[in-house]
Amino acid sequence: MRPLNATAASLLGFLHEGPMTGWDLVAAAQERIGDFWSLTQSQVYRELSTMAEAGLLRAGARGRRDRKPYEITDAGREAFAKWVDKEPGPETIRFPLLLTVMFGRHLPPERLAAYLEAHRAAHAERLADYERERAELPPDADPHAVATLTFGLAYERAVLDWFDALPAGLGSR
Secondary structure (H helix, E strand, C coil): CCCCCHHHHHHHHHHCCCCEEHHHHHHHHHHHCCCCCCCCHHHHHHHHHHHHHCCCEEECCCCHHHCCEEEECHHHHHHHHHHHHCCCCCCCCCCHHHHHHHCHHHCCHHHHHHHHHHHHHHHHHHHHHHHHHHHCCCCCCCHHHHHHHHHHHHHHHHHHHHHHHCCCCCCCC
């Protein structure tokens, strides 16, 4: 078995909570890590198949809508423990808008301005969502989830500060 990649490891992390179908795992990933880690439905099903073949999880009997639940095995718990214990390495910023801004001189200024406005609105909305989520956290919330949410709040505030500090003529030729 090749070393776990972050996508496979995240699926095993979710499966620590109990059996889930591929559909459940996609939904959990979108809801809980989708703002900072992207994975596609095809990646999820590919990883589930690979991990089942490697004995890291066990597929249950197909249920309603032909959905198959997966359960983590002891080998899966061990592989996850090794993965989560490894240094995660440096992050890479993948912010498509920054590429557009970098080459914005090749766009009509009004188009770049529209992109900036739309993206600023999306970040403001995400910040509002995070603030609502923070306000609704129970006093005994998982401190790891709180730390992740706190990062999201700080990130969105920083991005909004960046938007607010952009030069007025950005995008003009």
